[in-house]
Amino acid sequence: MRVIICGAGRVGYGLASRLATEGNTVTVVDTTPELIRQITTELDVRGVVGHGSHPDVLVRAGIESADMLIAVTYADEVNMMACQVAHSLFNVPTKVARVRAQSYLQSEWNDLYSRQNMPIDIIISPEIEIGKAILRRLNTPGAFNVVPFGEGRVQFLGVRITNDCPIIETPIKQIPDLFTGLHAAIVGIKRDGEIFAPTQDDPLEPGDDAYFVTRAEHASRLLEVIGTREAKARHIVIVGGGNIGAYVAGQLEAVSGLRVRIIESNKDRAEYAARNLSRTVILNGDAMNAEIQEEAGVGHAEMVICLTNDDKTNILSAVLAKKLGAKHTISLINEVSMQDMQTELGIDMVIDPRASTISSILRHVRRGRILDVYTLEQGGAEVMEGEVLDTSPLAGKSLRDAGLEDGIAIGAVINKTGVVFPDPDLQIKAGDRIILLAERAALKGIEAMFRVSTDYF
The missing domain is CATH 3.30.70.1450 (Regulator of K+ conductance, C-terminal domain)
Incomplete structure (x- = not known):
């Protein structure tokens, strides 16, 4: 497959790496020469310096024979225009655009993306994808990762195996016999930093991250059997009132009995969130300040979710929240090297926006x-x-x-x-x-x- 990727940032680099490794012909377009130099040096891809929405630049990238264009620059408008140019001038079969601004994604504007207007085949919204992942985690306490398959009939669960888990040191093939009627298959184990598909003779060990596939209706029982099931959080504090934080808070407002508070350092953004959220309390302040966290009730919160645009703020806010008494924390972290510090810092779940x-x-x-x-x-x-x-x-x-x-x-x-x-x-x-x-x-x-x-x- 011939793929052109517009944008050599974290997402563009990750996609180029994956697709090139699998034998696809990949060309990356970006306005920054340093990024193109890095990506072509480290990966088996071509690079073109220029604007991804300019026809002459796309021609240099090989758009006339491309099977797919993926536009993941930081600018929504560039991504959308790149897809428009790829369709109107070059008839590229598949166009993918990352669109972050929620205004473009409101249901009343769906006609914008029809073939006669702006023919984008696939629109990816990282904020919504991340927000949905957080909501799934809140609905399935005890698992650090929850992904639905089969129209929601099947769930993929990531669970940390502890010393008191009743199925440690038991070969995987024997586990179904221990729990009659429970549909759950172990499909992956992360051990010592490596993930692998286990054989039927492999046992689970304390410290493993085990990945299960189970019927959706069996998820709670599975977590109960493993010993990780917990009560759902009723008091939630969100650090960051941006697109993701506001989306999560808005979805949680529909759940009765929840107390949700947002800490947002930017005054304008805090006021915007306050206007658009009805039941959520908004605090304008620095989440790395203990007094602000205490005012938000972090010490009594079952879950603190750190979703700012800054990795260090998300990490330090989560560490402080744990120190003040928060039961669980989730942090959005872009930098891969910082994600590896999760266990040492006591952060319960790390979200990688690039992976989503x-x-x-x-x-x-x-x-x-x-x-x-x-x-x-x-x-x-x-x-x-x-x-x-x-x-x-x-x-x-x-x-x-x-x-x-x-x-x-x-x-x-x-x-x-x-x-x-x-x-x-x-x-x-x-x-x-x-x-x-x-x-x-x-x-x-x-x-x-x-x-x-x-x-x-």
Whole structure:
């Protein structure tokens, strides 16, 4: 696939790295020569210095033969115009734009993106994606990551394994026998900084981050069995009243019995949030000030969510909140090296905005019938949902005979009967949807499993 990426920032670099590693032809466009020099030196990609929305620059990038344009610059308007130019002048099949300003995303303006107006095929809103991830975490306390698949019928859960977990040192293949009727498959384990798809003989160890696939209605029971289930937070403090913080607060206002407060340092932004939120208390002040946090009631909060534009503010605010008595903290952190400090700092959950955006885009880049994708650990693995077609090598075979390569773990199969546990004797049929985790090295084989036709590749 020939892909042009407009924007060589964190998201653009991450996408270029992933797509180039998988054998795609990638060209990156950016106005900053230093960024282009860095990305072409470190990755196997071409680079073009210039504005991604200018036709002559896109021609130099190879737009006339491109299969996809992905516009992820910092300016919404540049991203939107790049897609318009790619469609109107060069008839590029697929155009993706990152759009951050919420005004562009309001439902009453949906016609803006029709083919006769501004034909953007896929719009990615990082703020909304991140906000939804936070809300899922609040609705499923005890898991540090929650991602829905299969129209919400299946959940992918990340859980920290502690010393008192009742299933440690137990081979994975024996776990289903311990809890009759509980549909839960362990598809991934992060241990010593590495994520892998376990074999059926692998046990869980204290300190592991275990990734489960379970029926949505079994999620609470699974967390109870593991010993991590907690009561839902009723007192929540949000640090940062920007797009993400205001979105999360607005969604929480619809839940009765919650107390939500926002700490926002910018006076204009605090006043804007106050005008647009009805039940949320807004405090204008510095969240790294203990007095401001105490005024917001952080010491009695079950959850403090730090969502400013500054990594250091999010980290230090979360550390201070824990010191003042907050039970749990979530921090938005862009810098990967700082994310690795999570455990030492006592932050319960780190959100990587780049990962959210890349996951959203990858589901549209993946070839074959890949319906959904979620990326883990800076691309160390992906969780995905794919549909089996007649041409798939899986069709008509049992899981035992499917010949799955190492690095792949199946968590659930959705067929005509519903969500099915991945028993080795389960027969896979055309139309079935499979939810699995694949290590990075196994991703090429996954696309072949869900290929559209025998001569697709």
